[in-house]
Amino acid sequence: MNLYYKSTRNSELRVTASEAILKGLAPDGGLFVPEEMPVLDVPMEELKGMTYQETAYAVMKQFLTDFTESELKNCIAKAYDPKFDTEEIAPLAKVDDIYYLELFHGATIAFKDMALSILPHLMTTSAKKNHVENKIVILTATSGDTGKAALAGFADVEGTRIIVFYPKNGVSKVQELQMVTQKGNNVDVVAIHGNFDDAQSGVKAIFEDKEFAAELAQSGYQFSSANSINIGRLVPQVVYYVYAYAKLLENEEIADGEEINVVVPTGNFGNILAAYYAKQMGVPIAKLVCASNENKVLFDFFQTGTYDKNREFVLTSSPSMDILISSNLERLIYLIAGEDSVKTKELMEALSGSGSYTITEEMRAKLADFAAGYASEDETAGQIRAVCEKTGYVMDTHTAVASYVCGQYRSKTEDQRKCVVASTASPYKFVKSVMTAIDEKYVPADEFELLKELQDTSGIAMPHAIEEILHAKILHTLECDSDKMKEIVKGLCISC
Ligand SMILES: *Cc1c(COP(=O)(O)O)cnc(C)c1O
Numbered sequence: 001m002n003l004y005y006k007s008t009r010n011s012e013l014r015v016t017a018s019e020a021i022l023k024g025l026a027p028d029g030g031l032f033v034p035e036e037m038p039v040l041d042v043p044m045e046e047l048k049g050m051t052y053q054e055t056a057y058a059v060m061k062q063f064l065t066d067f068t069e070s071e072l073k074n075c076i077a078k079a080y081d082p083k084f085d086t087e088e089i090a091p092l093a094k095v096d097d098i099y100y101l102e103l104f105h106g107a108t109i110a111f112k113d114m115a116l117s118i119l120p121h122l123m124t125t126s127a128k129k130n131h132v133e134n135k136i137v138i139l140t141a142t143s144g145d146t147g148k149a150a151l152a153g154f155a156d157v158e159g160t161r162i163i164v165f166y167p168k169n170g171v172s173k174v175q176e177l178q179m180v181t182q183k184g185n186n187v188d189v190v191a192i193h194g195n196f197d198d199a200q201s202g203v204k205a206i207f208e209d210k211e212f213a214a215e216l217a218q219s220g221y222q223f224s225s226a227n228s229i230n231i232g233r234l235v236p237q238v239v240y241y242v243y244a245y246a247k248l249l250e251n252e253e254i255a256d257g258e259e260i261n262v263v264v265p266t267g268n269f270g271n272i273l274a275a276y277y278a279k280q281m282g283v284p285i286a287k288l289v290c291a292s293n294e295n296k297v298l299f300d301f302f303q304t305g306t307y308d309k310n311r312e313f314v315l316t317s318s319p320s321m322d323i324l325i326s327s328n329l330e331r332l333i334y335l336i337a338g339e340d341s342v343k344t345k346e347l348m349e350a351l352s353g354s355g356s357y358t359i360t361e362e363m364r365a366k367l368a369d370f371a372a373g374y375a376s377e378d379e380t381a382g383q384i385r386a387v388c389e390k391t392g393y394v395m396d397t398h399t400a401v402a403s404y405v406c407g408q409y410r411s412k413t414e415d416q417r418k419c420v421v422a423s424t425a426s427p428y429k430f431v432k433s434v435m436t437a438i439d440e441k442y443v444p445a446d447e448f449e450l451l452k453e454l455q456d457t458s459g460i461a462m463p464h465a466i467e468e469i470l471h472a473k474i475l476h477t478l479e480c481d482s483d484k485m486k487e488i489v490k491g492l493c494i495s496c
Pocket residue numbers: 110111112145228265266267268269270271272320321398424425
């Protein structure tokens with residue numbers, strides 16, 4: 001059976017999975033959603049014994065029905081290979097009575113690798129299937145994590161080129177070094193004189209420039225985007241929730257059919273939406289607990305039914321969740337609006353206009369599967385310290401937000417179902433915040449000095465991704481003003 005995708009803002013539009021992956025966003029500004037949610041057609045009994053790669057095939061084949069078996073298996077094999085530092089790809093760590101689903105064992109030690117290591121292969125396969133002859137140019141503006149994960153994913157992938165823009169003084173030392181040392185003959189990294197918003201606006205303006213697109217097409221290039229609204233990023237994220245459930249069963253941590261809860265540290269709402277898709281496919285997940293940091297726009301939304309981005313933006317120690325517009329929420333809104341694209345469009349236009357919208361009571365009633373909580377900066381640091389002192393397990397700041405919210409949810413509701421917490425980054429990636437949470441004496445220390453301290457405290461060997469950047473050569477030194485990004489892209493593409 002073929003599964004097609006439609007836009008959340010226009011139910012009449014109908015595209016294949018490969019077309020949706022190539023386009024990223026629907027032409028009307030909506031997001032692509034499956035016309036029908038597939039139901040897992042492999043029994044848990046079978047999934048139990050499967051490797052990550054086998055599970056990925058079992059799940060993804062139901063979403064990407066226009067890919068052949070060999071195309072999809074080939075993409076999976078290229079993505080989930082020894083770039084990951086464990087054969088399990090996404091291992092579960094049991095700490096006290098919580099299961100941490102560690103999604104940070106890929107090339108850049110954060111969860112974005114789970115999707116960005118396969119997206120380039122899904123994209124080039126989609127291009128071939130749709131007879132696209134042009135080279136695909138990925139343009140990305142990054143506040144740190146996405147840029148490096150996209151660089152690592154697209155590096156040396158034939159038929160692609162990637163250009164990443166980051167704010168010169170707006171990323172951490174580790175993050176900057178990770179990007180400017182990236183190898184590959186199709187990658188470029190450019191520092192912008194400006195902040196993340198300037199970089200993002202610049203990329204958006206290039207995407208919308210039709211004349212420029214025509215000019216580049218003549219040289220054999222077309223733009224695409226690797227951002228988290230692409231279904232080529234969402235679908236691979238459904239896999240690890242199916243895998244986690246099957247592993248809990250295999251390890252006899254849960255009984256057949258036993259319901260679990262999932263707690264997800266949330267920013268753009270992609271990761272938790274993937275968990276919701278897994279539930280809809282038939283995985284026995286009871287509650288999806290959405291965990292926010294002090295930018296708690298989602299917590300307020302679940303609490304009140306009003307989404308309101310008109311508020312102060314807070315810089316926190318979990319920067320990948322410092323987001324006021326959670327783009328993937330639109331897919332949930334569409335579902336709870338009874339797949340009404342007119343209603344969805346109306347709400348999203350209100351968001352881009354006045355910055356807020358309120359859902360109906362009827363829609364709110366359909367959110368019963370979700371719960372929400374948030375952690376302040378102090379609570380986040382306190383959680384890292386408390387869990388480390390009690391168990392020796394050291395987690396990063398994003399995971400700590402979810403871990404805190406997990407405890408809060410349990411004591412508030414007396415819901416004692418077993419909990420899986422999505423663990424989205426290695427503590428090494430946010431070493432400064434993690435070590436100062438554990439001991440205030442590290443406040444004045446340099447980020448790099450703390451790597452060794454973290455190794456001693458956690459007993460986790462320094463990841464390859466970190467060792468590498470300590471000695472790597474700096475390969476990218478391009479800088480530009482934020483109003484010169486188009487010229488830079490032109491120069492890079494026409495010359496290559
Ligand atoms: C991107 C990211 C998140 C947020 O995930 P969303 O899918 O955007 O909700 C959480 N933690 C880390 C470390 C991330 O990189």
